[in-house]
Amino acid sequence: MRTLIEGSGLPADIYSAKCPTRQVLDHIAGKWTVLIVDALADGTMRYTELRKRIDGISQKMLTQTLRQLETDGFLTRTVHPTVPPRVEYxxxxxxxxxxxxxxxxxxxxxxxxxxxxxxxxxxAR
Incomplete structure (x- = not known):
């Protein structure tokens, strides 16, 4: 099924930055997204567990990538009302x-x- 440009009925061009398919592809093709999804395939993890598991990811990139994955519906974020709050993905x-x-x-x-x-x-030679 081809993606259509909203309201136009015209097929989207995946090479266009405005194409919804391209936007999702850009996101899921990122190295952090692939590594986070792969890590979470083993089950629910806390933020600190993900940070330890994925060598080289900064706190900023982990937070941004997790937020985008949640926005796109790839993961759920559960905050447990403890002190300090326990957050699981x-x-x-x-x-x-x-x-x-x-x-x-x-x-x-x-x-x-x-x-x-x-x-x-x-x-390299």
């Missing part, structure tokens, strides 16, 4: 549906990593 059904393409991409990378590393070494 869980994938929704939509978020779990991303696991299949992420796993396929990981499999492809693992199958081709030697060729990629060889190309990088050749380019």
């Amino acid at each position: 869980t994938l929704t059904d939509l978020g779990h549906s991303l696991r299949t393409p992420i796993a396929a991409l990981r499999d492809w990378i693992e199958s081709n990593i030697n060729l990629i590393e060889e190309a990088r070494r050749s380019a």
